[in-house]
Amino acid sequence: MSKRELLMKTARRLFAENGFYGTPTALVAKEAGVSNGILFHYFPTKEILVSSLYQDIKDRIFNYAMTQIYNGATLKESIYTLWLASVEWNLEHPEDFEFMLQFENSPYYNEDVERSQRYVQMNLELIEQGIDQAVFKHFNPLFVVRILTSLVETTVKHLNKNQNLIDDFEYKSRLFEMAWDAIKK
Amino acid sequence: MSKRELLMKTARRLFAENGFYGTPTALVAKEAGVSNGILFHYFPTKEILVSSLYQDIKDRIFNYAMTQIYNGATLKESIYTLWLASVEWNLEHPEDFEFMLQFENSPYYNEDVERSQRYVQMNLELIEQGIDQAVFKHFNPLFVVRILTSLVETTVKHLNKNQNLIDDFEYKSRLFEMAWDAIKK
């Protein structure tokens, strides 16, 4: 693994464990087994390291979601696919999930960062479709995406605490109904 | 105002503006117009200051909600009252709201802190009722409370960005329908 990757991997773990305010860059470098200085070669500031990590995670979620969608799906099926992809991915990447929550509630996060994500764009298109077709309640589409996102997050936290339910797909489809009912007309 | 109150008031403002990681205790004292040392007389550590602030906010929300509920309300009306009380209070206290979000996504926050709040208890009782009466979907009540809470938060953020909608009670009741539909059977 390249030093850059090593650093990101280590940062992900440490940030999840202690938060990024609680994780010195020096510790990231040390645990990654590289020198202190090289971190700033790849990530000129700590903020850039943090943001890069976030972007990387969001890209990976997007890529995963892309493998799950399929043609010919109904709107509900598509929304479900994205919802499930996001839930599953977060369940399988608890460190990324922890970090993501922190980041999205930190001063680093703003609407520009939010909109720049392809995963958000993907959702936005589907939601707009649903609103246009009067299948969904009539609200600002970005707001609806945020509603879905917050429900996904609460759901993932819930499943993380109840590991026995993690593979229960019938349960998960009931969880999805909460989200679906919230947004559908 | 007592120095203790002065400190809390100042902390609330500064924490909202720059986050509590971004706000030195020395600045809190300075802006409150008191000495550096007295802060630690009232709040032995920064963590205690932060937690005290959070507890205080939650107590105030609870007290406000208490003034809003009334006897003879249906379950839906009761849920709506609590939902609206929370939304309104947060809209009127944007600094507290900002701070609350940060706190709840920080390492300081855990289930003990969550359950200790009377506001959560209040919600929990109503939700349990709804589940027992098979009005609500059958889920862990604390999970349902969290779903409602996250919807409130997303809603408040949305209204904060769209000040023109803040006094539109018809719009707000449509927003509530999202929450209600999510949890009702």
Next chain:
Amino acid sequence: MSKRELLMKTARRLFAENGFYGTPTALVAKEAGVSNGILFHYFPTKEILVSSLYQDIKDRIFNYAMTQIYNGATLKESIYTLWLASVEWNLEHPEDFEFMLQFENSPYYNEDVERSQRYVQMNLELIEQGIDQAVFKHFNPLFVVRILTSLVETTVKHLNKNQNLIDDFEYKSRLFEMAWDAIKK
């Protein structure tokens, strides 16, 4: 017990446990069950508290030693009596002993403080006698007192670590022989 006595008693204990650099005046007051401010009524500065404590201890050793000496004793008997009195007293007052060692090795301690003690005076007179009578090696009497003192201290530390020897008077008289041999011609 008067507050003044309460403070001294508590200071003695805390200073022995954590050293006087490691013991805040506020803690002394708190553990003594009195207010912070009153400490400075009785002891205007921390240094005065520390010194007072030391003087008090030395006075008590002197008073105890006075009860032990008797008329008609030989020089060796007198020296032994003082040596033993000091050893016994320190063994029975381990907190005072600990504190004393710290104080005598701190910047607070100097020759003026040393000479002002009646216990030192008492020893000095005997030693001068022994030197005049050519029973002792010819050295500066104050130096000889210090030699005896340091041997007492090392001896007390030794007995404190070997509690089984504490009541063995034959052993203690053998310990005294070290001191005696050191100074006698």
Next chain:
Amino acid sequence: MSKRELLMKTARRLFAENGFYGTPTALVAKEAGVSNGILFHYFPTKEILVSSLYQDIKDRIFNYAMTQIYNGATLKESIYTLWLASVEWNLEHPEDFEFMLQFENSPYYNEDVERSQRYVQMNLELIEQGIDQAVFKHFNPLFVVRILTSLVETTVKHLNKNQNLIDDFEYKSRLFEMAWDAIKK
């Protein structure tokens, strides 16, 4: 000189002048002409700085003593050599001596630290020999080492106050007789 050495040298001086409780780490760095932060790069805590300094001094005494001992010496000659080496070294390094006294009477000091010193080991071997051969009084060897050490310390203090005696080897050999008489049978 390396920054590490610069820091130790400066610490030695300042600690001797004002005690280590009375010397801020910031002052050590400042007077050493290095940055505040680098001190903690070499010595992660003040305690480590203090202990390192002590170990270093004891190592240097040991090394010096090693150059003084010679084969074919009698037991008394060997003890004298060590005693004198220690006295001379301390006389020539008054700052180290001052610091050493403070350290040995501080909470940092304990039996582990004491036993870990090669200089103590060296003495211990000789003393054990003397006890086995019934040349010395029969006591715990470590106790005897401590007796010798305390006599060395008292002696050095005495000579420091009487500079005119510092080069008087006849006087010093008389001083040694005190120590020798104390321990010999």
Next chain:
DNA sequence: CATGAATGAGTTTTCATTCAT
């Protein structure tokens, strides 16, 4: 005498970032 809130300078330690090698 007694309280304990209040002061504010001082202390150790941290840490993002730089830079000579």
Next chain:
DNA sequence: CATGAATGAAAACTCATTCAT
């Protein structure tokens, strides 16, 4: 690219002492 020593401005927290009540 890579190292890790070096910087220095914070940061949280401490504590002897004062003083209004």
